[in-house]
Every structure is written in C-alpha cells, then in structure tokens.
Amino acid sequence: MSRQFTLAVTVVLISTTVQAEVAPQEVAYGEYGAIDTSLSGAPGDPASGAEIMANRGQGNCVACHAVGALDEVPFHGEVGPPLDGVADRWSEAELRGIVANAKMTFPGTIMPAFYKTTGFIRPGDGFSGKAGTEPLEPLLTAQQIEDVVSYLMTLHEN
Amino acid sequence: MRQTLRTGAARVMLGLAGSAALATGAIAQEANLVIDGEIEIVTRAPAPDHMENVSEIVSGWEYRSPETQAVQMDDFENPGMIGVDNARADFSAAMGPDGQSCAACHDNPESLEGARAVYPKWDETKGEVQTLEMQVNECVTERAGAEAWNYTGTRMTEMIALISSVSRGLPVNVAIDGPAQPTWEQGKEIYYTRYGQLELACANCHEDNYDNMIRADHLSQGQINGFPTYRLKNGKLNAVHNRFKGCVRDTRAQTFAPGSPEFVALELYVASRGNGLSVEGPSVRN
Numbered sequence: 412m413s414r415q416f417t418l419a420v421t422v423v424l425i426s427t428t429v430q431a432e433v434a435p436q437e438v439a440y441g442e443y444g445a446i447d448t449s450l451s452g453a454p455g456d457p458a459s460g461a462e463i464m465a466n467r468g469q470g471n472c473v474a475c476h477a478v479g480a481l482d483e484v485p486f487h488g489e490v491g492p493p494l495d496g497v498a499d500r501w502s503e504a505e506l507r508g509i510v511a512n513a514k515m516t517f518p519g520t521i522m523p524a525f526y527k528t529t530g531f532i533r534p535g536d537g538f539s540g541k542a543g544t545e546p547l548e549p550l551l552t553a554q555q556i557e558d559v560v561s562y563l564m565t566l567h568e569n
Numbered sequence: 570m571r572q573t574l575r576t577g578a579a580r581v582m583l584g585l586a587g588s589a590a591l592a593t594g595a596i597a598q599e600a601n602l603v604i605d606g607e608i609e610i611v612t613r614a615p616a617p618d619h620m621e622n623v624s625e626i627v628s629g630w631e632y633r634s635p636e637t638q639a640v641q642m643d644d645f646e647n648p649g650m651i652g653v654d655n656a657r658a659d660f661s662a663a664m665g666p667d668g669q670s671c672a673a674c675h676d677n678p679e680s681l682e683g684a685r686a687v688y689p690k691w692d693e694t695k696g697e698v699q700t701l702e703m704q705v706n707e708c709v710t711e712r713a714g715a716e717a718w719n720y721t722g723t724r725m726t727e728m729i730a731l732i733s734s735v736s737r738g739l740p741v742n743v744a745i746d747g748p749a750q751p752t753w754e755q756g757k758e759i760y761y762t763r764y765g766q767l768e769l770a771c772a773n774c775h776e777d778n779y780d781n782m783i784r785a786d787h788l789s790q791g792q793i794n795g796f797p798t799y800r801l802k803n804g805k806l807n808a809v810h811n812r813f814k815g816c817v818r819d820t821r822a823q824t825f826a827p828g829s830p831e832f833v834a835l836e837l838y839v840a841s842r843g844n845g846l847s848v849e850g851p852s853v854r855n
Contacts, residue, residue, distance in 0.1 A: 467784070474784035486785040490778050521777065523767040533764050533823045540818035547766055 432553045435511075435528045435546070444515030445504040450526065450553035460562025463555050470525065470551060470559055480566060491522060496568035507560045510551075525550040602630055602849075605644050608738045614845035619745060622776055628846050629789040629798075632780070633855060637801065641853040649730055649799030649851030652723075652806045656731035659724065669713035671728075678735050685729075685736035685848050689837040691749040698752040698837055701729055702808075702828065720828040721808040730797045730806055733850030741794050741848060743840045756838025759831060765822025771839075774816075791816070793836065794843040795852030802855055809836060 433439075433450045440446060449455075464472040465484040472478070472494075477487035479495045497506065509516050511526035528546035536543035551559065602610040612628035620626070630638060644650045661672035675681055688701040699707070702725055706717045718725040745753040763770045774783065775791030782788070796809040810827035813835060817824040825831040 471784070486782070488783045489781045490783050490788075521769065521773045523769070527766075531764075531766055531768065531822075532762060535765050535818065535820075535822045535824075538818055538821060540814065540822075540824040542823040543766070543821075550766065 435526050435549050438511060438526065440508055440512070440515045441504070443505075444508040444512070444517075445502070446507040446511055447504045449557055450507065450511065451557050453554065453557065455554075455557035455559070455561030457558070457562040457565050459555075460558035460560070463551065463559050464562065469555065472559070475522070478566070494563065494566055497566045498564045499568055501563075503560060503564055506563045507556065510556050510559055510563075523550065526553070526556055602628070602638070602642065604642055604737065610738060610847040610849055611740065612846065617841065617844040620842060622772075623790070623842075626792065626843060626846055627779070627790055628843075628849060628852075629792055629795055629854060630849065630852060632787045632789040633853075637853055637855050640801075641849075647799065647851065647853055648804075649797065649806050649853060650734070652727035652730045652797070652799075653734045653851060656724075656727040659728065660731065664709065665714035667714065669715075671708065674708070674712065678731050681732050682735045683739060685733040685850065686739045686742050688743065689749075689752075689833060689840060690744060691747065693748075696748075698749050698833060700828075700833055700836055701732060702810075703833070705729070705732075721811050723806075726797050726806045726808045729808070730851040733797065733848055736848040737850070738847050741840060741843045741846050743837060743844060745837070745841045749837065752834045753837050753841060755831075756834035756836070759835045760838055763820075764817055765820035767820040767822075769820040771816065771835075790842070791839065792843045792846060793839050794846040795849040795854070797850050798852045798854045800854050806851055 431452050433448075433452075438446060438450065461481060463470040464478065465481055467474070473481060473484055473487045475488040475490035477489065477493040477495075478484075479493070481487075501509070505516070509522075512524035513520050513522040514524060526549045528549050531545065531547070534543045534545055534547055535541065602612050604610065610628070610630075612631050614626050616623045616626050630641060640646050640648075657678060659671075660675075660678055661670050663670050671678075684704075685701060688704065689698050691697075692699040692704075695707075702720055705725065705728055706720075709715050710717050718728075743749075760771045763773065771791060774788055779788050779790045793809050793812075796812070797806040798812070799805070800807050808827065810832045813832050814824045814827060825835075
C-alpha cells in the first residue's frame with residue numbers, strides 16, 4: 412500500500428502595501444534597539460503623547476522621569492534620567508525602540524517594555540494580582556507609542 | 570541623585586517648622602527615633618555581611634515626612650497602639666474547648682519579649698521555617714484547640730503588633746544558616762526575580778532605587794523591621810505579607826498568597842536584610 416504524504420504549505424502573504432499596524436510580536440528592532448517605521452502606520456499626536464506620559468493609568472512616564480516641559484503635572488520621579496533634551500540625544504527611530512522595549516537598547520534596564528505582550532514571569536491580569544493570560548494587552552497601543560514618540564521629539568534643550 | 574541631610578531629633582520634633590522643603594524633596598533624613606523619650610530605635614546600621622550591594626541598612630521611618638515620623642515617636646499618637654491594646658485584652662481571652670488563652674501559657678505579653686526579633690525562624694518539630702503568625706496559629710489551634718486565625722486578619726495583625734511592641738528597640742537577628750538556609754535562598758531568589766508585565770524585582774525598587782522618588786512615593790529599602798505598620802493611607806495596621814502582596818501586584822504580576830511558602834521564604838530573606846536595625850512595630854507609615 413502506498414501512501415501519499417501531502418505537505419500542507421502555509422503561505423504567508425506579505426502585503427506590498429503599507430502595513431496598517433505592527434503587532435507587538437512582529438516588531439523589527441535594529442541591532443541597538445531602534446524601530447525605523449511607525450508602529451501604527453500613522454504619525455503621532457504630540458498633545459496626546461504628553462497626556463499619556465502624565466497619566467497614571469497609561470504611560471505614567473513621569474513616575475520615573477522628570478520632564479521640565481510638563482512641570483504643571485505633579486510629582487516627577489527620579490528613578491530614570493530627566494527627559495529634557497531627549498530629541499537632541501536620540502533619533503525618532505531610537506526613541507520608538509526605547510518606548511516599545513527599552514531592554515533592546517539598555518539591557519537589563521528597570522524601564523518596563525510598553526509594547527511587549529509575552530515572555531513574562533507570573534504575568535498578571537492588570538493590577539488585579541490575579542493571573543493573566545499571554546499575550547497580554549501591551550501597556551500602550553501602537554498609536555499611543557507613536558503619540559509619545561512624537562511628543563518626545565519636541566523635547567529639545569533650549 | 571542621593572542626598573542626605575542631617576537633622577537632629579529636635580528638628581523632627583518641631584514638626585512643621587522649616588519642613589516645607591523637606592516634605593517635597595527626596596531627602597533621607599537622619600534623625601534619632603526615640604519613642605516616648607524612652608525606647609531608642611536604631612534606624613541606620615552597617616549592612617549584614619550577607620548583603621552584597623548595600624553598605625548601610627536604613628529603616629523605612631527615615632524616608633517618611635517629619636509629620637509622619639513624629640506620630641511614631643509618641644505611643645499616644647501612634648494609632649497602631651490601639652491595635653496593641655486590643656490584642657492585650659485578647660491575650661487573656663479564653664478560646665477553644667478548655668478555655669485556654671495566650672496568658673495561660675505565657676503569663677503576659679512582656680514574657681514574649683525577644684520573639685519578634687528572631688522570627689521567621691526554623692521550627693525543629695515542624696521541620697520548616699515559621700513566621701510569627703504561623704507560631705501564633707500553632708498555639709491557637711494545637712495548644713488551645715481553637716480555630717486558626719486569618720493570616721492577615723485584624724485579630725492576628727493586632728496580636729503580632731503586640732508581640733512586636735514588647736521587642737521594640739531590640740536588634741532584628743534572624744538566623745539564615747543551618748536548616749533555615751534553603752528557605753533563605755528561596756527568598757533571595759524571589760527578591761531578585763523580575764515579576765509581572767512591568768518586569769520588576771523587589772531589588773529594582775528597594776535596592777537600586779531607595780531614596781529616589783517614584784512618582785509621589787519616596788522609595789525606602791523595603792525593610793520589615795517596622796511591621797505591622799499603621800498606614801495613614803488605609804487607616805489600619807498592615808501585615809507584612811499584605812505589603813508584599815501589594816508590591817508584587819503593582820508590578821502587574823500574579824501575586825503569591827499571604828502565608829504561602831513563597832512569602833514565608835521572602836519574609837525570612839527580607840527580615841535578614843534588616844539584621845541590626847531595631848524592631849519598630851507597630852510603626853507609622855504613609
């Protein structure tokens with residue numbers, strides 16, 4: 412009796428048009444952690460970015476970083492460096508990589524990865540203390556990352 | 570960004586005077602904690618030999634505002650002492666089929682002086698490291714034949730506050746060698762594991778960043794010599810495993826349960842990082 416083995420070939424169709432959104436697992440980080448293109452496929456909104464950075468339920472970046480331009484927001488932390496002048500120190504692609512997963516740029520950093528959904532130890536369901544199921548929702552959406560990056564790009568030393 | 574400002578006890582007792590800058594800045598204040606002008610508390614000590622990355626250990630009291638610090642300096646103002654009084658009454662309350670009480674075996678709370686300083690500790694009969702809560706429940710269930718108390722319930726936490734209060738001023742001195750060592754190693758591993766979606770270990774906040782502000786919070790070394798702590802934020806005495814639970818939850822992780830083997834091990838390890846500080850509980854924190 413002869414058997415015929417049929418190989419099921421999965422064809423991954425790669426769209427030639429502009430990718431709408433890059434999912435967290437598909438982000439292409441450069442050698443030093445940069446991400447070249449917009450994660451959402453759209454430009455960011457700096458005003459929204461500023462809000463996300465100050466909001467405890469969203470980025471809450473000021474928990475660890477002081478931002479001179481956001482001095483109306485109370486209580487800036489000192490766990491990370493002040494962000495004044497970051498746009499002079501980093502390119503947009505580098506900043507995008509740092510916000511999405513800072514560990515690609517600074518191995519072992521305390522800074523959480525905002526666009527990472529798997530590979531955690533005892534991942535929780537938000538702040539409930541209960542178990543969560545991977546992939547988790549990323550801490551920020553692709554568009555929120557773009558908004559934050561576009562705000563960071565306004566932070567020049569004056 | 571570490572700055573230390575030396576202030577005398579007098580400055581702290583003056584309370585508000587000249588403290589506006591102190592209340593907002595990230596400044597560890599060095600002051601003498603003396604409770605009721607009597608009980609001297611060591612809030613800074615050389616780190617024990619087993620600590621690799623810290624040279625000086627510091628009580629969480631030093632990182633609180635002068636106002637909060639002052640509350641702990643006076644037992645009449647310390648709201649945690651109300652829990653101590655409740656437990657004092659409970660100490661001689663009858664429980665179980667034979668109407669046993671703590672006092673039936675231990676006379677008075679003062680007879681337990683010294684216990685808080687050496688717990689968690691190895692229990693030969695049980696063959697495990699026991700926390701003070703586990704010891705109390707062993708007495709409640711096996712000696713008095715009563716039902717176990719909720720591990721972090723009010724009754725238990727107040728009893729622990731009482732047992733701590735009679736040891737205030739004594740140096741924390743938990744054993745980490747001998748049969749307790751594997752448990753200690755387990756706790757150490759937990760301390761350095763980066764849990765949850767935020768991938769944060771205890772060490773990230775309390776070893777690498779103590780004395781730094783994290784948003785509105787002035788990070789301490791996360792010492793547990795002051796437990797149970799009366800927190801102004803929730804207006805009650807807080808058990809140490811509940812604090813652990815809160816800190817792990819804040820990393821967006823699945824926490825461990827109070828009383829779990831993991832938290833018992835973590836408690837032994839964290840307690841050992843405070844060997845040399847004074848027992849302070851019930852302390853006052855924000």
